[in-house]
Amino acid sequence: MSSTSGAIPSARTGSHYLSGLDDGRRVVVDGRFVRDVATDEATAGMAGELAELIDAHAGSGAHGGAHGGAHGAGGAPEADGCLALAYSLADSAEGVVARGRAFETVARRSGGLLGRSPDFLATIVTAWAGAADHFGRFAGNVRDYWRESRDACRILTHAISDPPAGRGDGLAGTLRIVREEADGLVVRGAKMLATLAPFADELLIYPYRPLGEDESDLAVSFAVPVATPGLTLYCRPSLAGGGPLARRYDEMDALCVFDDVRVPWHRVFVAGDRERANGLRDGTEMTSYAWHQSSVRAFVKAEFLWAVADRCARASGRRGAPPTRALLGELAGIAETLRSLVTAAEAGARKGASGHWTCEPTPLACAAMLNSRLYPRAVEIVQAIGSSGLIMHPSPADDPPSSPAHAFYSEYFARADVGAAEHARLLRVAADLALDRFGARQALYERVFVGPPDAFAGKFLDIYGAARGAVSATSGPLTGITAGP
Ligand SMILES: Cc1cc2nc3c(=O)[nH]c(=O)nc-3n(C[C@H](O)[C@H](O)[C@H](O)COP(=O)(O)OP(=O)(O)OC[C@H]3O[C@@H](n4cnc5c(N)ncnc54)[C@H](O)[C@@H]3O)c2cc1C
Known part of the structure; x- marks a missing residue:
């Protein structure tokens, strides 16, 4: 894998990122201007999370070796670290797969809950740079912007x-x-x-x-x-x-x-x-780049929901019940379907019109279409398994030992292999995903990620028809049967 140019960037640090947020940006939350996004109570949590992501994955060599960053075949030094890898152009199928594993590493940190982790937009400017001629007189601007963004590990x-x-x-x-x-x-x-x-x-x-x-x-x-x-x-x-x-x-x-x-x-x-x-x-193949990242994130997120549902079922003592097993099996099937589509897309990686390697787009478009429907179903399964626990999760940690309720929490919510406080922590995560506003917004995000789901399904029909339609329509029992335009 190699990029089209590349000085090794000096690693960006989380603390540098946080101190840079007090730069005069005009951000209005809840009707007021936020003075500093890094410290305001409405935004500090997420800013801190991004700082940690930068420290773990922006790297200039320290973090990226396991993901295939290192040096290109031509000996050109490259940006590495998972975030930097998202800014790299692939000159082989292995390079495409390495990019996929970098997306996966980033997604696993949050269970796929960050829809706009910085690797997402990195893929788009990278696709544009790889096909910069599409931009005519502005081609040089696109290439320069990609190079600067990669070297600075910009968050876009x-x-x-x-x-x-x-x-x-x-x-x-x-x-x-x-x-x-x-x-x-x-x-x-x-x-x-x-x-x-x-x-x-x-x-x-x-x-x-x-x-x-x-x-x-x-x-x-x-x-x-x-x-x-x-x-x-x-x-x-x-x-x-x-x-x-x-x-x-x-x-x-x-x-x-x-x-x-x-x-x-x-x-x-x-x-x-x-x-x-x-x-x-079409002119930059940007969807193939971007949907690679989003499809990896989708299967990581489905696996995360499966793990939450599985733990809730164990903690509630229902894991062996046939209806619970059926729900968990269905959720496992959702995760595995999405993961397999990524595997198929990576296995079909090919040299694109721009000369750089990308995934086969059809399985990725399929993952995007299915995820808009499967994610809400996955949430429904977490609701079904979490059930009343999603609203009833008191913990001895919430009340001082002198509280009359304290002892009863342990008595009624602890089970042989999970304490009451741990059980409550798990159910709060599940409630965030499946019941609260955070979870509702996550579900809406996945639902409309590629636009209104019905419109995208129609678009996928065209993509599928162009890629595969001819095979089934011109062979087997349909040979010789036409049905008009
Ligand atoms: C949580 C979240 C995060 C987002 N993040 C981003 C982001 O980072 N950047 C960004 O640019 N956008 C973002 N979006 C916007 C997202 O791209 C749009 O929500 C999505 O494209 C759907 O468009 P819309 O919301 O305007 O819905 P609409 O297009 O209004 O669709 C609503 C309904 O109207 C129907 N409809 C649409 N068009 C027609 C028509 N012509 N005739 C008849 N019916 C029609 C649809 O079928 C659908 O059921 C985000 C949205 C959400 C919810």
Whole structure:
């Protein structure tokens, strides 16, 4: 595996990341400006989690050897560490698989609960850099941006969908180019919504839906630091006051409002060119890169839910009951289906049009489609198994020994192999996943990760038809039978 250029980056540290968050970024949570994302009670938990992720996986050599980073075949030094590996281009099938294992290592830290762990957006700018010619006169900007982001181990997020006022015929409110000036573009309007935005170094913008003939001013793609004058992030209410998972993994979602923001030319990737904007996905194979990361994360998350459900069943004494075994078996099947699709995609890795190696996209598209339906079912299974324990999980640790209830918690909630306090901790994790607002938001995230699930299923039908349809339609019992267009 090798990247197209590469000085070894000096390792980024978590403490450096945290101190850099007090940079004037305009973040509004619960109706107030957050002064410092690293220390505010609404955001400190997640900021700390990202700092730990950086310390564990940003590495410049210390952490990445086991994942195939090291040096490229041509002897060029490479970025390594799992986060840096997400920024690397593969020149072999082994390189693709190594990237997959790096995604897996990152996902396992959070049980797959971080939808926007930094490796996700890294895959997108990497795909763009590998196929930079797609960007025409801005190709050099894309390559430079990828190189800088990789070397700095930048945390990026993206905002691609339009706010409600920008849908349908009236386009009021949607982010657009207002004018071009000598030193760059001026943009105004909103993009909705960016997960992780308050914690990111930079925000990447590009269109989500295909643009019509009269929408050239919406054909814009660029990157800006989150702390850019004129950019404000209006966040949904914080979930950090919730259970144990919410306190650590509330990655936040924000409406991004641009008030005549200046984007310097060197950060512009598309400016008014509808064809390049509409061709972004096919022209750069970015979905194959991004869905590799998201599909790995999906199977890790399903395995995590299975482990939670399995422990809940053991702790409640129901693990041997046939209905419980059936539910656990179904959940295991969900995890294994998603894992197998990743294996299939990696096994089908091939050299793409850009000359770099990527996964076979069809199994990844299948995983994306199925996960939007299977994740809500997995949550339902955790609910069924956790049952009343999801609301009734008192612990002796909650009350002082002098409390009248203290003794009864141990008497009624401890079992032979699990103490009452440990049982309560487990059920609180399960409640966070399956009952509380944190879990509801996680389920919605997976449901719409690739857009409305029904729309994506239709898209997958086309992908499947193009990749496999001809085989079953022209062989076996259907040979010679046609059915119109
Ligand atoms: C937790 C979470 C995190 C997210 N993070 C990000 C992020 O980081 N970056 C980002 O850019 N976006 C993000 N999104 C937005 C996400 O991409 C969208 O929610 C998703 O594409 C669905 O779009 P929508 O919510 O506007 O729903 P809609 O498109 O309004 O869909 C809602 C319903 O309307 C139906 N519908 C849609 N279009 C039509 C139509 N033309 N005719 C008839 N029916 C229609 C759909 O079938 C669906 O059932 C996030 C969303 C969530 C919930």
